[in-house]
Amino acid sequence: MNTLNTTVTSEADVPEEKAIPVQDERPAETVIEEGKTVGTPFADDPKFKLRNVEVFYGEDRAIKNISLDIARNEVIAFIGPSGCGKSTFLRCLNRMNDSIDICRVKGSLQLDEQDIYDSKRDVVELRARVGMVFQKPNPFPKSIYDNVAYGPRIHGLANRKSDLDDIVENSLRKAGLWNEVKDRLDATATGMSGGQQQRLCIARAIAVSPEVVLMDEPCSALDPIATAKVEELIAELSESYTIVIVTHSMQQAARVSHRTAYFHLGHLVEVNETDKVFTSPEHELTESYITGRFG
Amino acid sequence: MTDQRSQAELVRQSLKRRYRKERRFRAYGIAAIAIALSALVILFADIIGKGHTAFIKTTVTLEVDIDGEAMYLDDASDERQMKMADFVEPLIRALMKEIPEAGESDRDDVRDLINPYASNQLRDALRENPELLNTTQTMTFLSHTDVDVYVKHAGDASYSIKLNEKQRGWVDALYERGVVDTGFNDVFFSRGDSRDPSRAGILGAIVGSLLTMVVTLALSFPIGVAAAIYLEEFAPQNKLTDFIEVNINNLAAVPSIIFGLLGLAVFINLFGMPRSVPVVGGLVLTLMTLPTIIISSRAAIKSVPPSIREAAEGIGASKMQVVLHHVLPLAMPGMLTGSIIGMAQALGETAPLLLIGMVAFIVDVPDGFFDSATVLPVQVFLWAGSPELAFIERASAAIMVLLTFLIGMNALAIWLRKRLERRW
Numbered sequence: 001m002n003t004l005n006t007t008v009t010s011e012a013d014v015p016e017e018k019a020i021p022v023q024d025e026r027p028a029e030t031v032i033e034e035g036k037t038v039g040t041p042f043a044d045d046p047k048f049k050l051r052n053v054e055v056f057y058g059e060d061r062a063i064k065n066i067s068l069d070i071a072r073n074e075v076i077a078f079i080g081p082s083g084c085g086k087s088t089f090l091r092c093l094n095r096m097n098d099s100i101d102i103c104r105v106k107g108s109l110q111l112d113e114q115d116i117y118d119s120k121r122d123v124v125e126l127r128a129r130v131g132m133v134f135q136k137p138n139p140f141p142k143s144i145y146d147n148v149a150y151g152p153r154i155h156g157l158a159n160r161k162s163d164l165d166d167i168v169e170n171s172l173r174k175a176g177l178w179n180e181v182k183d184r185l186d187a188t189a190t191g192m193s194g195g196q197q198q199r200l201c202i203a204r205a206i207a208v209s210p211e212v213v214l215m216d217e218p219c220s221a222l223d224p225i226a227t228a229k230v231e232e233l234i235a236e237l238s239e240s241y242t243i244v245i246v247t248h249s250m251q252q253a254a255r256v257s258h259r260t261a262y263f264h265l266g267h268l269v270e271v272n273e274t275d276k277v278f279t280s281p282e283h284e285l286t287e288s289y290i291t292g293r294f295g
Numbered sequence: 296m297t298d299q300r301s302q303a304e305l306v307r308q309s310l311k312r313r314y315r316k317e318r319r320f321r322a323y324g325i326a327a328i329a330i331a332l333s334a335l336v337i338l339f340a341d342i343i344g345k346g347h348t349a350f351i352k353t354t355v356t357l358e359v360d361i362d363g364e365a366m367y368l369d370d371a372s373d374e375r376q377m378k379m380a381d382f383v384e385p386l387i388r389a390l391m392k393e394i395p396e397a398g399e400s401d402r403d404d405v406r407d408l409i410n411p412y413a414s415n416q417l418r419d420a421l422r423e424n425p426e427l428l429n430t431t432q433t434m435t436f437l438s439h440t441d442v443d444v445y446v447k448h449a450g451d452a453s454y455s456i457k458l459n460e461k462q463r464g465w466v467d468a469l470y471e472r473g474v475v476d477t478g479f480n481d482v483f484f485s486r487g488d489s490r491d492p493s494r495a496g497i498l499g500a501i502v503g504s505l506l507t508m509v510v511t512l513a514l515s516f517p518i519g520v521a522a523a524i525y526l527e528e529f530a531p532q533n534k535l536t537d538f539i540e541v542n543i544n545n546l547a548a549v550p551s552i553i554f555g556l557l558g559l560a561v562f563i564n565l566f567g568m569p570r571s572v573p574v575v576g577g578l579v580l581t582l583m584t585l586p587t588i589i590i591s592s593r594a595a596i597k598s599v600p601p602s603i604r605e606a607a608e609g610i611g612a613s614k615m616q617v618v619l620h621h622v623l624p625l626a627m628p629g630m631l632t633g634s635i636i637g638m639a640q641a642l643g644e645t646a647p648l649l650l651i652g653m654v655a656f657i658v659d660v661p662d663g664f665f666d667s668a669t670v671l672p673v674q675v676f677l678w679a680g681s682p683e684l685a686f687i688e689r690a691s692a693a694i695m696v697l698l699t700f701l702i703g704m705n706a707l708a709i710w711l712r713k714r715l716e717r718r719w
Contacts, residue, residue, distance in 0.1 A: 094609070096605070096608065096609065099608070101531075101532055124611045124612070124613050125611070126611075127608065127609060127610065127611035128610075128611040131609065131610065131611075132605075132609035133609075134602065134605060134606065134609065136602055138600075138602035138603060138605065138606040139606070140603060140606065140607070140621060141603075141625065150607075150610060150612075150620070151610040151611065154610070154611070154612055154613075154616055154620075155611060201606070204606075204610065205609065205610065208610060208611065
């Protein structure tokens with residue numbers, strides 16, 4: 001609970017000066033108009049249809065009236081300075097914020113035209129469809145096999161041992177880990193390297209065949225080689241999954257995503273094709289951020 | 296340049312000061328540990344010094360002529376005759392034979408060398424095997440406690456020797472010839488309490504402690520762990536749970552005798568449960584141990600990294616699955632350690648058990664949860680309060696046994712923690 005809470009406070013309570021250290025350089029006339037996003041936030045037949053989303057931590061409004069569509073099988077990157085609410089927003093998509101007592105979510109969030117925050121909605125079923133990979137690799141302190149098999153087991157996806165073996169092998173293959181670990185599936189996962197652990201976490205997430213994979217800064221704890229492997233993996237996964245990735249690395253966003261969304265102080269400022277965001281951003285805040293003037 | 300040099304000089308001086316401070320601080324620490332250790336050494340030396348003799352018993356081995364005529368007995372299978380028969384006479388005659396210098400007038404002094412219960416031993420042997428009548432048997436009996444004290448502590452000023460001069464001479468002679476002998480005190484480990492120190496043992500107390508601990512563990516571990524899981528994982532954060540938390544922490548600090556009063560008032564007076572029984576003792580100790588187990592279990596649950604919880608939730612594990620599959624296995628070592636330490640505390644607890652009657656004088660080894668019993672620390676309390684020095688040495692020996700159990704339990708806790716500890 002502790003880390004969770006700290007992320008929360010860092011996202012909600014950080015005063016403006018800290019979120020934007022070189023605030024002075026920001027053009028003085030820049031005013032963010034609430035609920036207004038430049039670019040192309042909407043799509044036809046989206047996977048996620050998110051309208052007027054607001055998130056409160058107690059009295060603090062961490063997400064301010066955001067509307068966004070996430071298309072099927074696209075990779076969308078959320079970028080923005082620390083404390084801008086991108087992780088908070090990501091966590092709304094599979095209700096990982098539920099365990100935080102003071103967190104309230106308003107607005108309409110739909111997955112395949114079904115309300116995510118409907119009181120009748122089963123959060124377990126939702127998370128089986130919308131998997132998540134976290135910032136720090138967090139394998140269970142169990143064997144590699146059991147890590148991947150855990151999801152299919154609790155959801156009853158495999159009735160026979162051979163089915164489960166197949167799922168584990170397929171998931172590890174998709175995560176590009178099979179050749180490295182096929183001879184030591186019984187070894188504990190915590191003994192692997194950081195990059196392997198993160199790919200194992202991705203294998204674990206896709207073992208339950210989700211439709212969407214949410215990734216919260218998946219490479220921030222990895223070295224460049226492991227990062228390259230994970231990015232490769234994201235590109236491959238995008239063929240069959242919708243991927244939402246939060247990242248602090250703009251190069252990474254440029255490399256892996258189709259669309260990029262720029263968040264700023266709880267606002268969604270701009271959403272555009274990734275190429276366009278990084279070559280000719282429409283909003284001046286986006287431009288300031290990607291040119292490194294703050295953030 | 297001069298500026299820089301003087302700065303380096305200043306740093307060097309402050310370094311010297313810092314190191315001096317560090318050395319002083321380390322000396323304080325070593326002194327503290329030395330004091331604690333020497334206190335421990337004194338304690339152990341005292342207990343072992345006083346108690347080690349309790350592990351030695353003094354016996355008398357006699358050629359007993361089981362003469363039916365002298366015992367007024369001609370059929371050992373006849374229960375009525377057995378009740379009337381005199382089992383002391385053959386023992387006295389056997390002793391007199393060993394001490395030729397003793398005359399008829401010394402009969403009483405001779406009789407007092409052998410344990411008053413020795414005649415029962417002879418009777419039991421006959422009852423078991425009536426054919427022994429009118430034969431001569433070599434039998435070993437416990438000596439009288441006074442002889443035991445004399446043999447073990449002659450010359451020790453703190454013990455008063457109750458044998459008279461004549462008796463001392465006899466015992467010395469008999470000891471020389473091996474008729475009076477010493478050996479490992481198996482009686483101490485195989486019998487319950489007794490009025491006679493040389494026949495008193497701690498088996499009754501050990502069994503009583505064991506039964507009480509079984510009740511305590513069976514109740515306090517599941518209840519404590521369940522309460523900790525609920526409070527940590529499921530309970531809403533509100534005034535009520537805050538209130539409960541404060542009260543649990545408070546209960547851990549309540550003097551144990553209060554729990555004894557509670558047990559007396561509720562379990563015995565209100566529910567009408569019997570006095571002095573392990574069940575009630577276990578219930579009272581459960582109340583006392585629960586806060587310890589709840590607090591340590593909650594700490595263990597809290598120390599499970601949130602990333603593991605998130606990982607499981609992210610895959611779609613329900614709350615129950617997160618707790619059962621991930622939190623509980625990871626928290627188990629901490630919970631077990633806390634519980635074992637709680638149990639060790641309960642094992643050494645005396646005050647609450649005095650109030651529910653487990654302080655009664657109980658000779659028989661308890662044979663069930665509803666049989667009157669006493670426990671080890673209470674046995675120590677009973678013997679330590681006795682005026683007879685022979686009991687004092689047995690109290691020290693009982694303390695040694697109790698400490699052995701406690702050290703064993705704590706070692707088990709450490710071993711379990713080391714064994715089950717997992718890295719993540």
